[in-house]
Amino acid sequence: xxxxxxxxxxxxxxxxxxxxxxxxxxxxxxxxxxxxxxxxxxxxxxxxxxxxxxxxxxxxxxxxxxxxxxxxxxxxxxxxxxxxxxxxxxxxxxxxxxxxxxxxxxxxxxxxxxxxxxxxxxxxxx
Numbered sequence: 001x002x003x004x005x006x007x008x009x010x011x012x013x014x015x016x017x018x019x020x021x022x023x024x025x026x027x028x029x030x031x032x033x034x035x036x037x038x039x040x041x042x043x044x045x046x047x048x049x050x051x052x053x054x055x056x057x058x059x060x061x062x063x064x065x066x067x068x069x070x071x072x073x074x075x076x077x078x079x080x081x082x083x084x085x086x087x088x089x090x091x092x093x094x095x096x097x098x099x100x101x102x103x104x105x106x107x108x109x110x111x112x113x114x115x116x117x118x119x120x121x122x123x124x125x126x
Contacts, residue, residue, distance in 0.1 A: 022079040024122075028064070028072055035059045035077040043070025095122070 023038030036058055043051030043066070051070045053063065059077070067075065096119065103115045 023076050024079055025074050025076050027074055028067055031059060031064055031067070031075050031077065033059060033061055033064070035075075037075065038078045039076035041067060041072055041075055043067065043072055045070075092122075095119075 026035075037053055037055055040055055041051070041053035041057075042049055051066060051072075053067075057063070059075075099115055099118060103111050107115055
């Protein structure tokens with residue numbers, strides 16, 4: 001069986017995103033060709049590692065099929081920098097507003113710790 005090496009070259013925008021660490025977790029059903037892995041992807045069969053995809057690998061249709069076959073559920077991919085800083089600020093404000101709705105105006109200490117962790121993690125889909 002021929003193994004096709006994964007493409008690891010990154011467009012400039014993706015390389016810049018990698019430097020600042022902007023990424024999000026996506027369910028495997030939302031992963032698309034051309035995305036770049038932000039965390040290693042490991043496929044397991046019991047305790048045996050059957051697949052490893054390094055950080056910075058460009059995802060292909062074949063890669064997605066292999067991840068599905070190996071039971072991978074979520075993948076961290078790099079986000080491209082926002083085209084407009086106003087869009088990024090709007091997304092952040094919306095996210096913070098939603099957390100305020102969930103936790104209330106004055107969360108207790110335990111809830112505040114969780115809320116702060118979510119603020120640090122930023123919005124994700126998975």
